[in-house]
Amino acid sequence: MDQIIATVRGFDGALVLAPAPGGDYPELAWGDAFFYYAPDGEVPRRVQPYGTVVTKDYPDDTASDLDPPGRWRVNVHVDRATFRDLTGEEPRGADRPLDHAAVDVVLPHPVYGALGWICVVNPAQRTTDTVLRLLRDAHEAARSRFARREGPEGR
Numbered sequence: 001m002d003q004i005i006a007t008v009r010g011f012d013g014a015l016v017l018a019p020a021p022g023g024d025y026p027e028l029a030w031g032d033a034f035f036y037y038a039p040d041g042e043v044p045r046r047v048q049p050y051g052t053v054v055t056k057d058y059p060d061d062t063a064s065d066l067d068p069p070g071r072w073r074v075n076v077h078v079d080r081a082t083f084r085d086l087t088g089e090e091p092r093g094a095d096r097p098l099d100h101a102a103v104d105v106v107l108p109h110p111v112y113g114a115l116g117w118i119c120v121v122n123p124a125q126r127t128t129d130t131v132l133r134l135l136r137d138a139h140e141a142a143r144s145r146f147a148r149r150e151g152p153e154g155r
Contacts, residue, residue, distance in 0.1 A: 001053055001072050004123070005033050007132055008051065011139045013039035013146075017049070031055045035135065037142035044146075050138040051076045063100035063110035064121050075109055075119045076134045079141070083108070083116050086130075091116045106130060 009016050015038035019025035035051040038044050055072045057065070064073050083091050086106050092114045100110040104124040109117035123131045 001055075001074075003128070004074055004131060004135070005053060008033075008035050008135055008139070011136065013037050013143060014139060015041060015043065017043055028056075028058065035139070037139055037146050039146075047142075048077075050142045051135050061111045064119070065101040066121070071103075071122060073119050073121045074123055074131050074135075075112070075117055076131065076138050077115075077117050077141075078134055078138065080116060082134070082137070083118060086118055 005016055005018070008014050015036040017025075017034040017036065019029040019032065021027075021030055032055055033053040034049040036044055036047065036049050052075045053072060054061075054066060054075065057067045065071065066073055078086070080091060083089075087108050089096075089108070091108070098107055098110075100107060100119070101121065103122040104120065104126045106118055106120055106127055107113075109115075109119045118134070120127045120131055
């Protein structure tokens with residue numbers, strides 16, 4: 001997990017939001033990480049993160065069984081073609097039963113798969129390189145969206 005977060009922190013313009021006790025974020029988010037393209041260092045408004053690391057089950061997201069110690073999951077938003085290449089399915093068609101608690105396997109996100117999110121529980125030898133490549137690609141896509149919103153003059 002630390003390797004993935006450190007790698008994202010090294011991306012040009014990356015902001016890694018890591019809520020902790022005593023901050024402004026709800027306790028449920030403590031210990032997790034949210035990845036944004038934010039060259040000004042401020043959490044973007046009206047923009048979702050392009051990737052996350054979660055360290056526990058959320059009330060509506062328990063299929064990956066993240067509550068036991070040492071379990072965590074990286075989530076990445078990918079384009080439709082990448083989703084199809086990784087899963088063999090269209091994002092909105094990913095409805096076959098899957099073991100979302102399996103480790104080191106790229107799967108559609110158990111809640112947000114239909115929106116183009118993939119996930120890996122405890123990335124290891126089989127998936128770490130893929131996860132890092134996907135995060136790089138998602139970061140570049142977020143950078144491109146930012147540039148389009150700002151316009152050619154950088155406003």
